[in-house]
Amino acid sequence: xxxxxxxxxxxxxxxxxxxxxxxxxxxxxxxxxxxxxxxxxxxxxxxxxxxxxxxxxxxxxxxxxxxxxxxxxxxxxxxxxxxxxxxxxxxxxxxxxxxxxxxxxxxxxxxxxxxxxxxxxxxxxxxxxxxxxxxxxxxxxxxxxxxxxxxxxxxxxxxxxxxxxxxxxxxxxxxxxxxxxxxxxxxxxxxxxxxxxxxxxxxxxxxxxxxxxxxxxxxxx
Amino acid sequence: xxxxxxxxxxxxxxxxxxxxxxxxxxxxxxxxxxxxxxxxxxxxxxxxxxxxxxxxxxxxxxxxxxxxxxxxxxxxxxxxxxxxxxxxxxxxxxxxxxxxxxxxxxxxxxxxxxxxxxxxxxxxxxxxxxxxxxxxxxxxxxxxxxxxxxxxxxxxxxxxxxxxxxxxxxxxxxxxxxxxxxxxxxxxxxxxxxxxxxxxxxxxxxxxxxxxxxxxxxxxxxxxxxx
Numbered sequence: 318x319x320x321x322x323x324x325x326x327x328x329x330x331x332x333x334x335x336x337x338x339x340x341x342x343x344x345x346x347x348x349x350x351x352x353x354x355x356x357x358x359x360x361x362x363x364x365x366x367x368x369x370x371x372x373x374x375x376x377x378x379x380x381x382x383x384x385x386x387x388x389x390x391x392x393x394x395x396x397x398x399x400x401x402x403x404x405x406x407x408x409x410x411x412x413x414x415x416x417x418x419x420x421x422x423x424x425x426x427x428x429x430x431x432x433x434x435x436x437x438x439x440x441x442x443x444x445x446x447x448x449x450x451x452x453x454x455x456x457x458x459x460x461x462x463x464x465x466x467x468x469x470x471x472x473x474x475x476x477x478x479x480x481x482x483x484x485x486x487x488x489x490x491x492x493x494x495x496x497x498x499x500x501x502x503x504x505x506x507x508x509x510x511x512x513x514x515x516x517x518x519x520x521x522x523x524x525x526x527x528x529x530x531x532x533x534x535x536x537x538x
Numbered sequence: 539x540x541x542x543x544x545x546x547x548x549x550x551x552x553x554x555x556x557x558x559x560x561x562x563x564x565x566x567x568x569x570x571x572x573x574x575x576x577x578x579x580x581x582x583x584x585x586x587x588x589x590x591x592x593x594x595x596x597x598x599x600x601x602x603x604x605x606x607x608x609x610x611x612x613x614x615x616x617x618x619x620x621x622x623x624x625x626x627x628x629x630x631x632x633x634x635x636x637x638x639x640x641x642x643x644x645x646x647x648x649x650x651x652x653x654x655x656x657x658x659x660x661x662x663x664x665x666x667x668x669x670x671x672x673x674x675x676x677x678x679x680x681x682x683x684x685x686x687x688x689x690x691x692x693x694x695x696x697x698x699x700x701x702x703x704x705x706x707x708x709x710x711x712x713x714x715x716x717x718x719x720x721x722x723x724x725x726x727x728x729x730x731x732x733x734x735x736x737x738x739x740x741x742x743x744x745x746x747x748x749x750x751x752x753x754x755x756x757x758x759x760x761x762x763x764x765x
Binding site: 319323324330331335393394398402404 | 588591618621626633683
């Protein structure tokens with residue numbers, strides 16, 4: 318546990334000193350959403366109707382953007398090899414790096430999302446559920462993405478390949494995430510959507526690090 | 539006392555047989571030097587010893603117990619220093635080293651890290667970010683990991699690359715101390731490094747004899763080297 322936290326703290330420190338990953342992810346998220354009013358026109362009713370879906374799609378894309386580099390730096394400078402030789406199991410390495418990634422890129426999205434919801438004229442009733450779905454959903458995105466990042470490690474054009482592998486897996490998260498918000502706005506209960514989303518998280522939490530570690534072992538051979 | 543041995547090891551990279559039927563045994567306090575021309579499998583053997591690479595055939599044994607049966611314990615017994623320095627450019631030298639010391643289970647990682655840098659003759663680089671370090675300083679920082687946390691078996695892949703004479707002398711002294719307390723060292727090198735009473739493993743002795751099937755491949759490789 319101590320070693321796990323050591324790795325999380327190191328990755329957070331690296332991300333904060335380099336600074337770019339966190340800001341790029343949240344800037345991309347904001348810009349992506351801001352483009353929609355220009356594209357579909359400033360009609361408030363249309364924007365309100367598509368707000369939940371737009372914010373969720375932008376969150377998916379921005380998480381993909383930074384996940385590509387999740388293991389890349391450590392792989393290139395030999396750190397990953399050494400991490401695989403420590404007492405920390407490789408599954409825990411994947412989980413620690415994913416957690417650090419989520420804290421750096423996922424949490425800022427939770428803060429930015431309500432502001433963007435205002436911009437898109439979303440009904441106030443959906444704000445709480447929006448943040449809640451993102452709080453449950455963005456860790457799933459990071460976990461699923463860690464599998465893709467590990468699988469495409471060392472491949473040329475790995476980022477594009479990773480998007481093709483991972484985006485289809487994001488679809489259930491998108492459906493239940495946006496569905497919960499729509500349900501809340503139309504006065505229905507978002508509970509079933511939230512439960513399904515939490516179920517996906519509960520499934521990914523043990524399975525994604527396991528799959529990611531298996532892919533990393535292949536990459537390190 | 540514990541001993542580390544390899545039995546009937548065969549290494550296959552791609553479809554090329556690098557070495558075959560290789561045996562070695564190291565007892566506490568011993569140093570094994572791997573010699574051989576480029577491509578004879580020195581790095582591959584060290585990676586197999588570290589558990590980073592699986593041998594195509596054969597096994598490794600620690601105290602006659604198969605290492606493959608207990609990979610977790612094996613990882614805690616070794617320090618591996620490869621070609622890559624694993625230095626993060628935005629972390630200072632001491633932060634880099636403290637991280638590895640903490641993962642290695644050192645009791646007071648920060649003090650251990652400072653001490654290890656001092657032993658390698660570079661205490662002044664402690665607060666310097668990794669991106670400002672020279673190649674030799676990075677190498678010393680990477681080597682300092684072996685002192686920052688304890689492990690009985692050191693696997694050093696060409697540790698003298700980028701080191702100056704003074705640093706090689708320091709490394710010799712550190713290896714001698716490690717062996718004096720029963721530690722084991724395996725290293726590959728092209729430069730001379732003086733390890734009293736070391737044993738030598740000549741890797742080209744285990745390169746398979748080129749028959750017709752391999753001759754063609756060897757020609758292609760020679761062409762690559764020439765280019």
